[in-house]
Amino acid sequence: xxxxxxxxxxxxxxxxxxxxxxxxxxxxxxxxxxxxxxxxxxxxxxxxxxxxxxxxxxxxxxxxxxxxxxxxxxxxxxxxxxxxxxxxxxxxxxxxxxxxxxxxxxxxxxxxxxxxxxxxxxxxxxxxxxxxxxxxxxxxxxxxxxxxxxxxxxxxxxxxxxxxxxxxxxxxxxxxxxxxxxxx
Numbered sequence: 801x802x803x804x805x806x807x808x809x810x811x812x813x814x815x816x817x818x819x820x821x822x823x824x825x826x827x828x829x830x831x832x833x834x835x836x837x838x839x840x841x842x843x844x845x846x847x848x849x850x851x852x853x854x855x856x857x858x859x860x861x862x863x864x865x866x867x868x869x870x871x872x873x874x875x876x877x878x879x880x881x882x883x884x885x886x887x888x889x890x891x892x893x894x895x896x897x898x899x900x901x902x903x904x905x906x907x908x909x910x911x912x913x914x915x916x917x918x919x920x921x922x923x924x925x926x927x928x929x930x931x932x933x934x935x936x937x938x939x940x941x942x943x944x945x946x947x948x949x950x951x952x953x954x955x956x957x958x959x960x961x962x963x964x965x966x967x968x969x970x971x972x973x974x975x976x977x978x979x980x981x982x983x984x
């Protein structure tokens with residue numbers, strides 16, 4: 801009888817320890833895989849001139865066309881597949897703004913980036929980088945823009961390389977997105 805009682809108590813203890821509360825997600829910070837990035841540029845002088853580039857599977861669907869002396873309002877969105885449809889992850893990224901940071905890097909063209917007032921401010925004062933203004937200072941020559949969405953960086957600086965050119969810099973963490981788009 802004692803053995804049966806001990807076995808029953810151990811079984812109940814095992815069941816109690818192995819069952820978790822169903823209301824608590826198994827992974828509180830679930831990472832959906834980003835399947836597509838959409839970059840939308842609106843010419844500030846001609847707001848009807850809108851360019852949209854979609855980046856899927858390591859490739860952009862087209863090139864950006866930037867004019868020397870022009871300025872563009874730029875918005876970025878990140879999409880993942882849910883129930884067969886592509887859904888925006890932007891709300892989740894904004895909710896976790898202190899865990900994310902976007903950097904921009906240009907080659908073959910002079911562009912100054914300003915993180916706009918409508919951009920999302922992190923608690924450290926840096927802006928996330930989903931809404932920016934690009935001022936094109938030189939004509940493109942074999943140009944390229946690289947956009948990275950960092951997650952979990954130990955430090956970020958939106959004023960890199962300077963306060964007037966906020967392309968951004970992240971130290972540590974991992975790049976959830978590392979996209980490159982050619983510029984004509």
